[in-house]
Amino acid sequence: MTALAYRAKRLPGWAMLLGWALLVLLPIYLLLVSCFKTTQQIYAHPLTPPGSWSLANFRHAWAQADFARYFVNSLVVSVGAVLITITVCLLAAYPLSRYRLWWGNALLGVFLVGIMVPARLASVEMFNLLKSLGLLDSRLGLVLVFTAMRIPFGMLIFANFMRVIPRELEEAARMDGAAEWRVLFRVILPQMRPAVGVVAVFTGIAVWNDFYFPLLFTFDEGKKTLPLAIAGFVGQYNTDWGMLFAGLAMSMIPLVFLYLAASRQVQQAMGEGAVR
Template sequence: MSHVVLVIASIVVLLPLLFVVFLSFKDIPGILGTPLSWPDVFHVENYPDAWNEGNIGQFLVNTIVVACVTVAAILAFSSLAAFVIARYRFKGNQLLYLFFVSGLALPIQIIALPIFILIKNLHLLNTLTSLVIVFASGGISYSVFILVNFMRTIPFELQEAAVMDGAGPLRIYWHIVLPLIRPALGIVAIFQFLSAWKEFFLPLLLVQDPSSMTVPVGILSFVGEHSTEWQLLLAGLVIISLPTLIGFLLVAKQFRRNLVGGGVKA
């Protein structure tokens, strides 16, 4: 029974994606007039046309740079914050933890205007730096929540033994804690990378310069005020989906291992 449910769920998820790929090889009359019919001619040229006319290469580079730098910043700051919160007892410890995780309950739309004003006053509008700052700030709450709960499962005896051997906080963090939380770091990195990759609202708010756009916003160049180049839009959607799909296939085994490791620790 469970296999039947999985097959049905897979069909529900994959069918729309395969339909987009199918339509991306049609021309506009075929897409709008007979979307379900088999195309007489497969318009392979839709893909190079979408790549060249939509400046997709630049959008992909921008998105990869923003996502990678964001993930690096989040892992660095959130792991240090989680280490202090989870491994040391001090007055205000729980309050500090609540301060970080409170960001999970704050919809981005509520603080969109203050974010825009802040970025504008910093003269960072239309820059990739603005996206990295906002993405990293928004992702730290989730990351601290995951890492704190993971670090709390590490026996304190390990830390006490390291202290007796003369290890300081940074050495404990680098040589003991980080190696033990690699599964959690992997999960955080994957989710934060995908979150930065697919984010639409903030890039639309902060970036209007085509040279600094990311793929979710840049792909809208095919949508005009009076007409839409559907064949190029669909081909572009397939192209921008390939990097994340290929990346996930490459790390799928490690991702499953991290999930299992995280479940065992929890």
């Protein structure tokens, strides 16, 4: 096969990828250029760049919506949910994956059911549970709710990833006198970095962008999260779209840094999953 024929054969695939890239980049482009426009400019010229690159929309969004307070609330809830989810899944997946337990597969099946059943079906029960525990209208209550929602996904990733780690590594550590906690954190955990990156990224994105549960479980303005603040930009009769897009752009910054920090682990996990 000549080089020309080889390139012609790959042309449909490249064309499909290019079309998909354009579909993904177009909303991002509209978001970025709209951050620097007024509402009238957005309606009149939605695709053209702004005439002047003013940061007025960002300043107004930060000041008018008390952006810093909502940002801190979202950061606390997201980081707390990610850390607790990773810790719980690591401690639970270790015995289920590394020991021969007759009930291990059945318990993993229970976690899989947690992925298939929508968590919103249990909204009333979770509301009553948080109320009885005194955790309603608190950031800790949101952290525990999001952790419970993300544990099934984390268990699926951790348990399957942990099962393919060679057992010779932990057997050698035990022969050297290492305790179980040292085997887990010094031998197993370093091999789990790709899985930890995947769980951290998907959990962080899901918690950061969630609108439903903060709306349902928080009432105090000082404890609400960023999606609720951005929703407040939408008025019944009038909406400042420039300020709304500026708020959305600022809310995306932590997610971009999260992905950049864990991108290598995510790519490694995808590559190893394809090989396995």
